[in-house]
Amino acid sequence: MASVTLExxxxxxxxxxxxxxxxxxxDIAEGEFIVLVGPSGCGKTTLLRIVAGLESATEGRVLLDRxxxxxxxxxxxxxxxxxxxYALFPHLTVAENIGFGLRIRGTSKAERRPxxxxxxxxxxxxxFLERRPGELSGGQRQRVAMGRAIVRDPAVFLMDExxxxxxxxxRVEMRAEISRLQxxxxxxxxxxxxxxxxxxxxxxxxxxxxxxxxxxVAAPAELYERPANVFVARFIxxxxxxxxxxxxxxxxxxxxxxxxxxxQADRALPNGDVLLGARPEHVQIVxxxxxxxxxxxxxxLVEHLGxxxxxxLDIDVKVLAGDxxxxxxxxxxxxxxxxxxxxxxxxxxxxxxxxxxxxxxxxRSN
Numbered sequence: 092m093a094s095v096t097l098e099x100x101x102x103x104x105x106x107x108x109x110x111x112x113x114x115x116x117x118d119i120a121e122g123e124f125i126v127l128v129g130p131s132g133c134g135k136t137t138l139l140r141i142v143a144g145l146e147s148a149t150e151g152r153v154l155l156d157r158x159x160x161x162x163x164x165x166x167x168x169x170x171x172x173x174x175x176x177y178a179l180f181p182h183l184t185v186a187e188n189i190g191f192g193l194r195i196r197g198t199s200k201a202e203r204r205p206x207x208x209x210x211x212x213x214x215x216x217x218x219f220l221e222r223r224p225g226e227l228s229g230g231q232r233q234r235v236a237m238g239r240a241i242v243r244d245p246a247v248f249l250m251d252e253x254x255x256x257x258x259x260x261x262r263v264e265m266r267a268e269i270s271r272l273q274x275x276x277x278x279x280x281x282x283x284x285x286x287x288x289x290x291x292x293x294x295x296x297x298x299x300x301x302x303x304x305x306x307x308v309a310a311p312a313e314l315y316e317r318p319a320n321v322f323v324a325r326f327i328x329x330x331x332x333x334x335x336x337x338x339x340x341x342x343x344x345x346x347x348x349x350x351x352x353x354x355q356a357d358r359a360l361p362n363g364d365v366l367l368g369a370r371p372e373h374v375q376i377v378x379x380x381x382x383x384x385x386x387x388x389x390x391x392l393v394e395h396l397g398x399x400x401x402x403x404l405d406i407d408v409k410v411l412a413g414d415x416x417x418x419x420x421x422x423x424x425x426x427x428x429x430x431x432x433x434x435x436x437x438x439x440x441x442x443x444x445x446x447x448x449x450x451x452x453x454x455r456s457n
Contacts, residue, residue, distance in 0.1 A: 135298040306323050
């Protein structure tokens with residue numbers, strides 16, 4: 092396996108279009124599992140294709156084990172790519188599909204056979220080797236596509252939304268399967284997804300992209316607990332982080348004219364308008380007249396999800412920040428208030444996030 096370095100990668104598809112990628116720099120260690128995540132059109136697949144050599148960067152370099160491969164053809168980069176649509180040959184058997192890349196490189200049948208057999212063993216495909224793709228389930232076809240990459244023994248694996256065509260149950264199973272396989276092979280892997288659950292459960296580190304710009308690179312727990320800005324805070328986590336208009340003065344925080352209790356720890360905050368962020372699990376629902384109630388709200392909807400309930404609240408739009416009016420608290424189902432109830436809303440002060448209202452950058456995270 093190999094390390095991958097991206098040096099100031101920028102991409103513009105034509106002179107009049109905005110940049111698809113803007114000065115993306117990233118060091119990926121040998122054997123590391125990196126996930127690129129972000130909304131549609133953020134540039135994650137374009138970046139993957141630049142690493143593969145299927146697209147060329149407008150500016151910047153791609154290094155493999157510190158050697159510049161920016162001008163090397165895709166077939167000579169020793170990089171294997173697993174596509175979203177599997178790209179299997181319907182007329183070939185599973186064994187022939189897995190060994191196809193080796194065959195076109197001139198590897199003899201005698202050399203191919205043990206490599207194909209080992210890949211099939213790793214992926215649980217031994218009993219399917221003589222079948223054709225049309226006889227397989229979606230999950231099995233995905234395994235065949237992965238097997239075709241494995242037999243090449245590449246320096247780097249690239250995966251472009253490989254689970255997007257599977258149903259929910261298979262996605263969960265294949266997430267675990269890919270993670271297990273990646274660790275068993277100690278394979279340097281760059282994985283693209285728009286699904287934050289995949290990103291958070293699979294990646295050693297996650298790269299969050301928005302409009303071609305890297306917003307944050309961090310381990311999953313750090314992204315969730317210490318987002319670098321409002322975009323990351325809102326993109327990572329479901330339900331999304333709640334955002335409120337707030338103000339800071341002499342180290343205290345206030346929302347809607349009421350001071351957030353025990354906020355004296357925020358003396359380092361600059362005076363002025365800020366955004367207060369709170370994850371749904373850090374929202375406290377109390378009696379409307381409770382001294383711990385910072386703002387009031389009406390229960391719009393309660394979703395019972397077994398171990399927890401998600402309470403959707405209507406609150407004063409003047410207090411809300413962001414592009415929508417959603418405000419959600421996650422509570423114990425036994426303590427969930429009924430719809431239409433008027434309640435007080437407080438916060439776990441130790442867990443709130445503070446962002447600059449103009450730039451969206453974090454001023455204080457957990």
